[in-house]
Amino acid sequence: MNLSTLLFILLSVVAVGSAIMMLLSKKPVNSILWLIVVFFSISGHYVLLNAQFLAVVNIIVYAGAIMVLFLFVVMLMNLNAETEPAKNYRLHLIGIISGGSLLLVLLSAVMTTNLQQPVMLKIGDAGLINKLGKTLFENYVLPFEISSVLFLSAMIGAVIIGKRD
Amino acid sequence: MFLTIDLALIIEKLVLIIVVVMASLVIAMYTTFAERKVAAILQDRRGPNRAGPFGILQPLADGLKLFFKEEIIPAFSSKALFVLGPGLAMLTAIMTSAVIPWGDKVHFFGRDISLQIADINIGILYIFGVVSLGVYGIMIGAWASNNKFSLIGGLRAASQIISYELAMGISLIALLMVTGTLSLKEMVEQQQHGYWNIVKQPLGFLIFIICAFAECNRTPFDLPEAENELIGGYHTEYSSMKLGFYLFSEYINMFISSAVMATLFFGGYDVPFFNEAAHADWGNWLALIGIVALMAKVIFFIFLFMWVRWTIPRFRYDQLMHLGWRILIPLALFNMLATGGAILFFNK
Structure with missing residues (x-):
């Protein structure tokens, strides 16, 4: 042990x-x-x-x-x-x-x-940051970018909902 | 049950933790004294000078006073959380000290001892994480007090800390892009060989120091305890040493964030215009010189904190939010973009 x-x-x-x-x-x-x-x-x-x-x-x-x-x-x-x-x-x-x-x-x-x-x-x-960054930006660029667009749209959505009243 | 644990390492780290925490507490204690002295000098007064020669026993007297005061826990508060609040504030204030490299290696008992509690390769993210936890102590204490003014103070503190965290994070990202490492130790070593990061990131440093003032709830950002609007702010209901913990954690925060600023932007334990590598035979003395250099930088920043406090009046709340969201965040984003462009331009 x-x-x-x-x-x-x-x-x-x-x-x-x-x-x-x-x-x-x-x-x-x-x-x-x-x-x-x-x-x-x-x-x-x-x-x-x-x-x-x-x-x-x-x-x-x-x-x-x-x-x-x-x-x-x-x-x-x-x-x-x-x-x-x-x-x-x-x-x-x-x-x-x-x-x-x-x-x-x-x-x-x-x-x-x-x-x-x-x-x-x-x-x-695999969990160290440089390894993770390389994996994200070499093998999974497209999903990463798409999810960041998703985040951006969620942020804009929050601003719009907050402005309504 | 058989345990295979490197005992020497654990003892070494334990001693280091105790020394760092005790040093933080003692320095914070004397920072309260220094604050009153600096305030006195700036306002052309004498300051505390009764307890001991030049009043240097004043912090001890203050501490004793707080300990002997009657402790009051409001009847309709939730007691466990009321006690937890100041403890958490203190804990999150001290936790950051774990990743700061206080000096180079020292050699004792045949072992090379690094003067850094944990050299993790995510040092900056750790600092960012602990800073984001700093809000809990204030919020929990404020809510548990069951007092309107406390709650307003707590909510102010929370929204202020959340607002300034963002700009702080973005200014740190620009710094990361320049240094290419997250480890504070490596950053200091880079600055020993080259220029200090302040030369490469002047705007980033300006944003960082403003956000550090806001995160420490220091004037001009001390809205959470604005006494003319909120009685005493988030710690209105606190008395005795619990109040002392809240006040004290502010000074520890000040000390630690000064150390972080010195490490990130001003070379940490690097002595300016002095080649450490050429004097490697000095051994432990070299490490000691490094510690002294770091402390000198830290003391300068603490003085800056006080200087600003006794010079600039408090912001209005809308000004505070305006500065955070409309000025600092766009500025930090611009800084990040400019840094990226500069890196692209110079390292083709």
Whole structure:
């Protein structure tokens, strides 16, 4: 048992534990904070897999931007456990169906992986930034550019929607 | 259970972390003192001079005062988050220090010890990530206070930090294009051999320093704690050492962002007009000279922070947003474009 394995176990426990806490929290603000902890532990996993770029971008984008926005909305609307509307039966059913189908997809992905070949920790340079950049701009230029156009149109769309009122 | 862990490395890094954090705290402590002295000099006063010779024990007295004050937690606040807020503010302030190269290698006990806690090859992105987390401490504390003025202060802080992060990121991208590396250590080594990055990126530095002022909530960008509009801003409800943590994290932020600016644009631990490679036989003394050089640059930037604070009045909120979105971001984009053009033109 080496340090990487120990860290892996620790991070996994933190990730799963805080994901459960996120679901169980009554207050929306607490849920968001637990979700941030989940993102951090997932970033830790990325670092263990030597994908440092992915790890830090995960933190910048999710923990640093999207979650701040979530927190912003929850704080401004002053959402609390008391103000939460009662969920109806139909919403429960839809939630169960969509969650169940996601579980099926994940399960099938787990079943088809080759368990004989464990995850290689701390080796491989596929996640390092220069390798990633070369791959993106040599093999996947077109998809990359198309997705950036998509981002641009989303940004313009946000500006237009914001200007309407 | 058998653990294969390089103990010496862990001890080495642990000692380095403790030293860096303690140094950050002590320097931040004396920055509060320096702030009052600089303010006094600029306003033609004497400043604190009662505690100890020239008042140098003043920060200790301030700290003791904060510790012995009565601690009040508002009745209708969420207590866990109320306590978490100042802690997070402190944590995110200190975290950046992990990737700053404080000096060259030193040689102790037969080991080459790098004076950088983590030389990761994404150093700048790490700084950017931690800066984007800085908003949590303020927002959580402000919201948990259950006070309108605190909340307004917190929201101001959040929107200010988000707005200036963008321009800061874009100015850093232009710097990356020039240096071609994300590692701060490599950047310093490049600047030791060539020119400092300020020569190559003057506009980028100007944008970066303005954004650094905004990210540290320093005047002229201290809208989150504008006392004539918001009582005390996001920390209105805080008392005792929790208030101290918020005030203190501002000074640590100042110290760390000064160190980042010195490293990125002013050669880090490089001594100007001095060829380090020619004096490699000086050993640890060379590293010490480097640390002193870095600290001198950091102290200059801290002084600049104070100088500006006691010279320029606070912006209005719409002016702040106008400066961030309408001036700095287009300017940063232009800088990025011009840098790209220059690289294309000179390295055909």
